[in-house]
Amino acid sequence: xxxxxxxxxxxxxxxxxxxxxxxxxxxxxxxxxxxxxxxxxxxxxxxxxxxxxxxxxxxxxxxxxxxxxxxxxxxxxxxxxxxxxxxxxxxxxxxxxxxxxxxxxxxxxxxxxxxxxxxxxxxxxxxxxxxxx
Numbered sequence: 001x002x003x004x005x006x007x008x009x010x011x012x013x014x015x016x017x018x019x020x021x022x023x024x025x026x027x028x029x030x031x032x033x034x035x036x037x038x039x040x041x042x043x044x045x046x047x048x049x050x051x052x053x054x055x056x057x058x059x060x061x062x063x064x065x066x067x068x069x070x071x072x073x074x075x076x077x078x079x080x081x082x083x084x085x086x087x088x089x090x091x092x093x094x095x096x097x098x099x100x101x102x103x104x105x106x107x108x109x110x111x112x113x114x115x116x117x118x119x120x121x122x123x124x125x126x127x128x129x130x131x132x133x
Contacts, residue, residue, distance in 0.1 A: 043097045
């Protein structure tokens, strides 16, 4: 769900919500095997928030990772904070990482602000890495 203002208590990001999308890749030729969810998740785990030493998947920033029968991948993600200085770049990083996986077609990444991210979304590994146990 897109809103004019991602969080009511915070100002809208510069450039508006449209700035927080990225697309990479192209349709797979017929007969090419489609990437597994495991391989796509492995690719997501190579992307890090530059201010937090934990990958975005284990931080719980990935809300949707859908791979269709043609290998097209749709990712919806959030950020730890609405004022994240790399908000405009993060979708590009994610799209680049996922599109490098053999068997992916078109990759579409969108930042969503609903629901807002909370630390409850983090994996136990992420919490341990950040000394939260």
